[in-house]
Amino acid sequence: MRHFTRTFLFIISSIIITSCSSTNKIATLKPEPDDASPIVYENSPSFINLPISIKLKDIENGTNSYLNGLIYEDNTIEDDDIEIKIWKLAPIRILNENASSSNKITTILPLKALIKYRIGTKKLGIEMYDIREFNLNGQITLSSNVALTNWRLKTKTEFKSLDWNESPTMTIFxxxxxxxxxxxxxxxxxxxxxxxxxxxxxxxxxDFKPNVISAIEKISQPFQMNEAYESWLRINPIEIYASDAKLKNDSFLLDMGLKCNMETLIGVKPETKFDASKIVLKAVTKIPNQITANIIAVSSYYDASKIMTKNFSGQEFGSGSKKIKVKDVNIWHKNGKMVVALDVLGSVNGTIYLAGLPKYNEEKKEIYFDNLDYVFDTKSKIMRTANWLAQGIILKKIQESCRYSIKPNLDEGKKSIMTYLNNYSPMTGVYVNGKTEDIQFEKIQLTNNAILAFLKINGAINISVNGLK
Structure with missing residues (x-):
């Protein structure tokens, strides 16, 4: 009996020693995420200035490309005894009619003419005609009022004069x-x-619509603001506003504004939302210079999980021989809170589930989790297997890494944006310039598959279109 007791105590001691020296396994109940649904959120529109400068030289070049060769022909001589053919002799010139005048241009058209003039009569059924042929050259001067209508500069032209370089004569009677x-x-x-x-x-x-649409399509392509954080800025155009065209010196100026939604997304490069068929041009009297850009930073739970996993890299939690490492992090939405799942290895193996509310630290520019605590079922398992892990000091240290800093995103994003606001040219003749102030945080909104941070940037962005190619 005494021998049995000693044997039993030895076995129990061995089990206790083995249990203390080996790794405990946590088997916990996973808090299932809410049903996934598409990201739907409200976005306040932003406005980008889009001034277009069209030089008279561009109008001149375009007009010459469309008006060439034979421009007028009258092959019937019987009705008025004159047959005329007129060709453009040299390039058309277009000038500002009067620097102090409003929206009037002068067009000078050099021409050459082949003129046949019939002299004679018809008596008793007998035709007695003499046809004379003349080659003349000169120029026509026209005056045009210019207005902006449906994406085009339209003119209303009036004939002012026709001046021949020579005035030949012929003998008549x-x-x-x-x-x-x-x-x-x-x-x-x-x-x-x-x-x-x-x-x-x-x-x-x-017709400057193709140029404007091409420019907007270019700036609507998402561009990467930060490679490490895989952040992208995407502009989604809604409407274009345009004021009346104004002639100043050698250019027509069109004040335009782009109404759009701006958002930043984290992860793989997002698809563009640009749809040329939905862009509407609306007439307005004035375009504001100062703009507010409302940007939504969209961080999917998958992408945020990857960044948090990096935060835990190389860290150990615990003391003495009782330590764990976080190997992987996953987060999701559950009943208005965030669930943070930590896959751990070390003195304890398994998955720890934490839950809390995301908050934003304005000073540190980071999203963190307030009142982060173990999910109840997890806590009970911890207390039965590794009570030391349930201590508040361990949770506090873990909570310090359960944060997602967007300051590098904002700083690098602002720096990256400025490279696109310093005479950046996405295509020939299109230049982007501007300035921005500090980025202001507005609020956080949770969806079933992403964290949305609403940001506001004050400043001015100008996209100038110089010349139509």
Whole structure:
């Protein structure tokens, strides 16, 4: 009996010693996440200045590209005894009609003309005609009022003068008559047609929608602000506002503004939300210079989990021989709180579940978890297996790493944004400039699959389009 007792005590002691020296296993009940649903959140629109500068030289080049060669032809000589063909002789010139005048341009069209003039009569069924042919050159001067209509610069052109470089004569009924004296009255129809042709050419040349849409499409492509944090800025256009075109010196100025949603996302490069068919141009009287950009930082739980896992790298929690390391972190949303699952190795193996409310530290620019505590079922298991892990000091140390700093994102993001606000050119003729003030935190909102941080940036962003190619 005494021998049995000694044997029993030895076995019990061995079990206790073995239990103290070996690793305990935590088997806990996982708090299941809420049903996943798409990220839906309210976003306050931002406004970006989009001034467009169109040089008269660009209008001139565009008009010349659309108006070439034969520009007028009248092949019927029987109705008025005149047959005319007119060609553009040299490039059209477009000038500011008057520096102090409002929105009027002068168009000078050099031309050459082939004119056939018929002299004669028809008597008793017998035609007796003499056809004379003349080659003339000169220039037409036109004046145009310019306005912005439906993405295009439109002109209303009026014929001002037709000046021939020479004034040849021919003998009619024994008298020398200037040919231009006969021809000019016959050009009334030509006058109307050339006005229309100039207007049509300028309208076609000055369709700046493709350039503006291309520029907006470029800036709507998400660009990476921070490689380490895998953060991206995405601009989602909504509407474009435009004021009246104004002629100043050698350029037309169009004040435009882009209404858009701006957001930052963390993880893989997001897809663009740009849809050219949904961009609407609206007329306004004034575009504000100072803007407010409302940005939403979208951090999916998966991506935030990866960053928190990095926070725990190389750290041990505990004291003496009782220590654990956090190998992996996963977080999700449950009943308005965040669940933080820590996979641990060491004196205790298993998964520890913590729950708390995300908060934002304005001074440190970081998201942290307030009132973080063990999930009840986990706590009971800890107390039965490794009571030391349930101590508040261990939880406090763990909580210090359960935080997600967005300060590097904000600082690097602001630095990255400034590289795009210093004469950045996403495409030929398009330049982005601007300035920003400090980024202000607004609030945090939880969804079933992401943490949303609402931020506000005051400043000014200008996207200038110089020239239409």
């Amino acid at each position: 024994g008298k020398n008559m200037p040919i231009t004296y006969i021809i000019n009255p016959a050009l009334k129809l030509f006058k109307t047609k050339i006005e229309t042709k100039i207007d049509e050419a300028i309208e076609k040349a000055m």
